Amino acid sequence: MNSTIETILNHRSIRSFEEKPLEKETIHTLIEAAQQASTSSYMMAYSIIGITDRKKKEQLHEVSGHPHVLNNGHLFIICADYHRMTYGVSEEAKEDMKANLENSEHLMTAAIDGALAAQNLAIAAESMGLGMCYLGSLRNDISKVDEILNLPEYVSPLFGIAVGVPAENPEKKPRLPQKAVYFENEYQDHEEVIRAFNDKISDYYASRSSNRRTDTWSDQMLRRFRKPIRMDVTEYLHKKGFNKR
């Protein structure tokens, strides 16, 4: 196994960091790594905003609720971005562009472009011995994050990434068995595999060193899905020009 695959397989989300801000050079390298990811039709449909301002960090912390939004080596926010495609474009041409700018296909594409870049950033950070954690929780109040970042039309926050020197060493969290995730040639129903995984995960939760509980993966999902969350994202996206047709 080479060291890159070792880094990838060794991933665990880090939620507690030492008080050491990332060097400018490190940030530059992480952005460079992010940008080298593949991008659909050369669109590079994302922007990355680094937060250094303490007041903004506090506001974002209020949205997310997670302490590692406030305390980290650096906080990145990945945004879907088609704004720069409209630079220097006539009003008439912009009207023509709207069918694409505003359809579901292009929302998905920007989310994918942004995530590919983000994962390059994550792996690059981990390869340097840094830790990281994604922050979907910034979408708890997506309009507020938009306001904090002062985002124009056709730009929307996707998620954050907290990066820094790890101050914890959590256990690796089990993943679904390969048989539940990888199929050949067509989709295969895998209810039995999930049932077996629930038994395994229930042992994991009962025996781990902290935050022990009785739980299964399916129960966890059921609880999560039964409580509607972030229903305002739809309306927010429409306001920004996304996902309207």
Added chain:
Amino acid sequence: MNSTIETILNHRSIRSFEEKPLEKETIHTLIEAAQQASTSSYMMAYSIIGITDRKKKEQLHEVSGHPHVLNNGHLFIICADYHRMTYGVSEEAKEDMKANLENSEHLMTAAIDGALAAQNLAIAAESMGLGMCYLGSLRNDISKVDEILNLPEYVSPLFGIAVGVPAENPEKKPRLPQKAVYFENEYQDHEEVIRAFNDKISDYYASRSSNRRTDTWSDQMLRRFRKPIRMDVTEYLHKKGFNKR
């Protein structure tokens, strides 16, 4: 610079592969790498389908139009997947889950989850000396791909990944300058940066070893966005239960 960052920065999409199918063990490692990516709320909201059946490859090639869908070491298709969350769930509970299963937030989350996993797979493959190319072109006829893969409710194709031993060594494609992609604390308009990039990219297109042309990035985007593409994705997603509210 460590070897992982070297691998990341060395990325170029490979569209021509030697006739060497990936070993089973390699596929196993690539899926393992994919699965170790971060996942929102432990949802692991994706599935990966590997295509070995020649007839299916031909059908997918027809959708995409790219020869590397047919000729590669292995073809993966990444799908958004909330189907397994509904296993063993009562009709009543499933009704309660629908607000989340069917909102825009969860479409985005699945696309992001799938892309994070995919980029791990991509980097792992490249670290082994393999080449890869993403295939958004499978969304040219997303309903057809759904049919080929026999996808149930709450599962949708996102994109493909062709992997294999490279039979070409293309030039690295320039990326936007960091000043156009990375900002501090809030969004910064960057029309000037894009204008300068257009001059640079116009030199690149005029001087590269193959497929020379006169073009800029902004012109390319304008042409691409003026022609509505994949407008059927919206309706398809609704049919599968995604992005309905």
